[in-house]
Amino acid sequence: MDRIxxxxxxxxxxxxIGPRQGKRFVYYLLSAPESxxxxxxxLISSLGNDVRQCHECQRFHTGGSADVCLYCADRGRDDSxxxxxxKDQDLAAIERAGTYRGRYxxxxxxxxxxxxxxxxxxxxxxxxxxxxxxxxxxxxxxxEVVLALSAxxxxxxxxxxxxxxxxxxxxxxxxxxxxxxxxxxxELEYSDAETLRAALAxxxxx
Numbered sequence: 001m002d003r004i005x006x007x008x009x010x011x012x013x014x015x016x017i018g019p020r021q022g023k024r025f026v027y028y029l030l031s032a033p034e035s036x037x038x039x040x041x042x043l044i045s046s047l048g049n050d051v052r053q054c055h056e057c058q059r060f061h062t063g064g065s066a067d068v069c070l071y072c073a074d075r076g077r078d079d080s081x082x083x084x085x086x087k088d089q090d091l092a093a094i095e096r097a098g099t100y101r102g103r104y105x106x107x108x109x110x111x112x113x114x115x116x117x118x119x120x121x122x123x124x125x126x127x128x129x130x131x132x133x134x135x136x137x138x139x140x141x142x143x144e145v146v147l148a149l150s151a152x153x154x155x156x157x158x159x160x161x162x163x164x165x166x167x168x169x170x171x172x173x174x175x176x177x178x179x180x181x182x183x184x185x186x187e188l189e190y191s192d193a194e195t196l197r198a199a200l201a202x203x204x205x206x
Contacts, residue, residue, distance in 0.1 A: 004030075056127065057104040058120055059088045071095075071104060078102040079140035082131060083148050084124070084162060086110055086155070090188040094148065097196040103131070103142070110154040111161050119158060121165060132172055144174040146203060150187040176203045 004026050012022035029037055051060050054069040061069035071077065071091075081102025085091050086109060094100050105127055107119040131142035147162060149155035159177065166175060178199035188196070 057091075058106045058108060058123055059091055059104065076101075079131065080143040081146060082128070082142045082144070083146040085148050085188065086150060086158070087189070090148065090150075093188050093191060094196060094200075097193040097200070099197045099200050102146070107149075107158065107162075110149070110152075110158045112154050113157055117154070117158075119161070124162070125165065128166065128169060128173075132169065142173065144176060146200075147175065147177045148188060148200075149177075152187065174205060176205050179203045 004023070007029075008019065008022040008026045010022075011017055011025050012019045014022075017025075029040070051062055052066070053060055054072055055067045056072040057069060059069055059071075066073070078101050081100075082105060083094065083100060083102055084105050084107055085094065086107055088106055091104050091106060094104075105120075105124055107124070109117050109119055111117045111119060128142065128145070134141045145166060147159045149159050163175060166173060179201065191199075
């Protein structure tokens, strides 16, 4: 098998990368110094060893041997708020906005109208039940779940699915969505800080 085509096809599987871009990357790597290719290969190879997934919010972090990330370990955050986001990049965007100080959960994707996609259903329910039960480690019970999903058809469909999942807990939970500020079709990852602040401030019960 042609190594150039094989690597180009592998790169084309990355989000937002097509066959032409994949091949362009291959030719760039071929023209780059061998030391640069070796460093990139080493970084990819060691990625699984250096990065862990938080047992609480499910985001990926470089926290050494810690089971939870720095956000989940921070006792100064508001335990009464739990924000659901699609991916790690959305969480990072919310943090850059500097307004939200509650807890997070990363769904790990979205659901499409055609039935494709998957989210972390079981992990979400486990976390919600843990934060509703309270106790020594969670002195303040969760009171509000914020659906901070992209303003797309997939985001709306995923939000509807999450509402059904959380329906048995609605007597104890308020469920809200982001308010005005996010244009239809926009993704959280690419929204600026001011837009996100406005969306958070204007959130409404779902």
